[in-house]
Amino acid sequence: MVKYWPNQSGFDLNNQVANLFFNTKQKFLDDLSNKTSNNLYLDIIDNATRCKLFSIVLLELELLILDLVELDLNLHNLKLLNRKILYDLIQKSLSRFLYGLKFKDNRISLSKSRNKYCIKILSLEYELLLHSLLIYLVFGSSSVSRFLFAFDNIYTPKQHVSLLLENTLVQISNAVLFIIIDNIQSLSNIVTFLITNQLSDSLYMSLRYIAFFRNSLLYQSVLSFYINQPKEIYSSQYKVWLISSKGLVIKYIYASRLHNFLSLSSIKRTYIFLLEVQDLILPQLESIFTLFGKMLLYFFINVLGTSIVFIIRAIIYGFRVFYRSD
Structure with missing residues (x-):
């Protein structure tokens, strides 16, 4: 039997949000390795570090929800702040992740990487990545556009909201790793950062591996930005990352992307x-x-x-x- 997400804000919605966050956090105990042919910057860190980073992003998202409720923003104001909210979430997750690490570099920030392909892709897909999720979590399904997804917004499956949350966690976490690697730049410093903070298995850390890893992801980002993303927009598809019991997997869902098409x-x-x-x-x-x-x-x-x-x-x-x- 399909269970639906609450339509309006209130006690029922608050309870469902709490359950959703709890159930999602439980998934962090499973294997979080990438099981797809699509590379992620997350691939460079070990499972324990991915769990820590996912937990940080989830915590920042919880705090963001509380702030939005406290500010009592309406849908119009939320839309006006859309990209600022996205960038703030990435930057706060980045700062919390870097806090306490042995490798210190105050120059690491989102502002230096904002015009790179990885961040541009997230910016273009903001409505599907975060905006719709925030509306579900704060206002309920009735406030989401009825033409955005393949079903009536009043009858939004709970699994759909869970899917959007997991995708946001993976993509924001991946952006955090991208910003760190992009800001450090030096291959030797990247290796030092990973080994000193025990973020990855040192057996696989070498200048050659890091160079190949970074170049592969750069090529993939360019290919995605100019080829894959326009194709998905044209086909009304959206690629989402899911946290399954076997690891990170990809699924494509229908989403109306006319507004994305007009901005191409x-x-x-x-x-x-x-x-x-x-x-x-x-x-x-x-x-x-x-x-x-x-x-x-x-x-x-x-x-x-x-x-x-x-x-x-x-x-x-x-x-x-x-x-x-x-």
Whole structure:
């Protein structure tokens, strides 16, 4: 039986939010390794550190919810503060994670990495990443746009809200690791940071590994920003990260992304145009190749086959004539 998220703010919503946060935190005790082919900056730290970082982000999100309730913001004001809320959540999670570490560097901050692809992707997807989640947690499902997801907002499954929360935790945590690595820059300092603070297995730490790891993620971020994300927007899809019993996995959900489409750059729209051309031409090409294949098969079976039979008969006839002449 499907259980639905509360429609309005009140005792029932507060109780569901508390249960949601508790159940989510329990998942941190499971394996948190990445089980997909998509790389994460989180992959560079061990399971215990991921658990610590997820717990920090969850705590900052709890404090954010309490602040929003105390400020008594309405939906309009919440939308006006959308990206500021996102950046504040990332920065506070970053500061709390760095607090108490042996490797000190006060220069590490979000402001120096805000224009990088990893943060740009989060900024573009803010409404699906955090804004909708905050509305569910503070105002209830009735305040979420009824056209955003594939179901009536009044009948929002609890599992859907849980999915959005887990995705936010993974993506914010990943952004925190990205900012640290991006700010440190020096390969030797990154290795020092990870080993000194015992954030990763030192057996796998080397300058070559770190260089390969960072370059792979940079390539993936560029590919995602210019290719994968526009394709997902065009297909009304949103990629979410889930914390399963086996580790971190990916799932695609339907989401109306018209507002994202309108904000795409000319380069991304050009890629979408090429996708439309592909969708138009490929079926026609498939039909042509299928027809050509059938004609080729007909040729081999009938024309070539008949020719082979004729040649065999001619050879047999030739042998008969030869033996008779003897």
